[in-house]
Amino acid sequence: MRRIDKNKFGYNPGEGHYGYIPDEDAPEDAAAFDLLADAERYNQDGQPPIRTWQSFEPCVLQGADRMDKIRAAGWVTLWWEIARFNKVPLWKSDQGQIGSCAGWSAANGYMQTVLYQMMLGAFQFVPINPLAMWARTKNWKTSGGQSMSAVMTGGNGYGNYPVALVGDYTTQFTDAVKNKIVAANAEAMRHQFGACRLPGRGQGQLAHQIVLCLRAGMVVCIGNNIRVLGSETDGNGMRVAQFGARPNLVRNQWRHATTLDAYIEVNGTKYLHWTNSWGDRYVQKDRLNSPKSGCWMTDKQLAQFLGGRYVDAFCIDRAEAPIDTNRDSRPATFNLIYPS
Numbered sequence: 001m002r003r004i005d006k007n008k009f010g011y012n013p014g015e016g017h018y019g020y021i022p023d024e025d026a027p028e029d030a031a032a033f034d035l036l037a038d039a040e041r042y043n044q045d046g047q048p049p050i051r052t053w054q055s056f057e058p059c060v061l062q063g064a065d066r067m068d069k070i071r072a073a074g075w076v077t078l079w080w081e082i083a084r085f086n087k088v089p090l091w092k093s094d095q096g097q098i099g100s101c102a103g104w105s106a107a108n109g110y111m112q113t114v115l116y117q118m119m120l121g122a123f124q125f126v127p128i129n130p131l132a133m134w135a136r137t138k139n140w141k142t143s144g145g146q147s148m149s150a151v152m153t154g155g156n157g158y159g160n161y162p163v164a165l166v167g168d169y170t171t172q173f174t175d176a177v178k179n180k181i182v183a184a185n186a187e188a189m190r191h192q193f194g195a196c197r198l199p200g201r202g203q204g205q206l207a208h209q210i211v212l213c214l215r216a217g218m219v220v221c222i223g224n225n226i227r228v229l230g231s232e233t234d235g236n237g238m239r240v241a242q243f244g245a246r247p248n249l250v251r252n253q254w255r256h257a258t259t260l261d262a263y264i265e266v267n268g269t270k271y272l273h274w275t276n277s278w279g280d281r282y283v284q285k286d287r288l289n290s291p292k293s294g295c296w297m298t299d300k301q302l303a304q305f306l307g308g309r310y311v312d313a314f315c316i317d318r319a320e321a322p323i324d325t326n327r328d329s330r331p332a333t334f335n336l337i338y339p340s
Contacts, residue, residue: 026147029150049318056317061212062216101277113316157192160191161191162188162191195317198315207299210260241301262290274296
């Protein structure tokens with residue numbers, strides 16, 4: 001294992017508040033995650049599958065074709081509108097003073113994926129506490145960062161912890177909170193997810209893979225070092241990202257984990273939605289009423305977002321969620337039409 005020079009990479013202070021360590025600095029985490037995709041060596045025993053891109057890509061292509069047809073019919077395919085239609089309160093995406101951005105990425109991605117599944121069938125939405133699984137993967141530590149491989153492995157193995165059992169996210173990680181988490185281990189395993197590491201790199205192949213996953217109604221969790229400083233409203237009425245103005249500083253010192261979680265075309269421009277974990281910081285007008293915890297990127301901006309020193313990206317393949325017996329299996333939001 002290569003020793004991490006914490007002073008060089010700025011984990012403490014500074015990046016320790018944000019909570020993402022590139023897989024290249026935690027090769028043992030990446031190896032553990034990759035082992036899950038090796039079906040000949042590892043039996044997942046009923047867990048949602050960890051997939052290789054080679055086996056996953058045909059499923060994504062099929063899903064993208066299906067969702068393109070749904071969008072072409074004018075039906076809404078945005079997770080926040082699916083939530084509102086099903087009377088699911090939008091959660092507050094704010095990690096506070098704990099460096100749990102990787103946990104937020106996984107929890108946001110899980111909840112968003114369940115909402116997309118609700119659009120296509122009958123699943124039960126359960127609010128998830130991002131602290132619980134993230135802290136468990138770190139042996140209950142709440143300082144320093146976490147690799148995307150480790151948090152994805154945790155989400156597949158441990159699962160996600162319902163707010164109803166462990167409480168809301170809090171920066172006060174007490175013994176009482178830990179005891180609640182331990183007591184909820186069995187229930188958390190009902191809320192596991194499968195994932196696929198996206199093997200592409202940089203502004204070409206990886207950008208194509210991410211856009212394809214979002215077109216398919218899937219969510220991508222991403223760790224990288226291009227900072228979104230704010231947002232502005234563009235000529236299409238979309239709230240779009242503004243990146244850091246000091247590229248040398250941004251490219252070398254910034255480390256953060258977020259999600260890319262929705263896709264739409266407006267007047268011929270492709271937009272990808274991005275969700276942060278620092279609360280409602282993005283307040284400009286948005287024609288699609290998207291949550292203020294994030295903003296949009298054009299496909300060209302996405303390429304810039306992927307152009308930093310390092311990036312780790314994973315697509316959530318499937319989120320396990322209990323069936324809601326009070327609902328039938330009809331698509332839940334196909335009577336929601338995009339505004340003109």
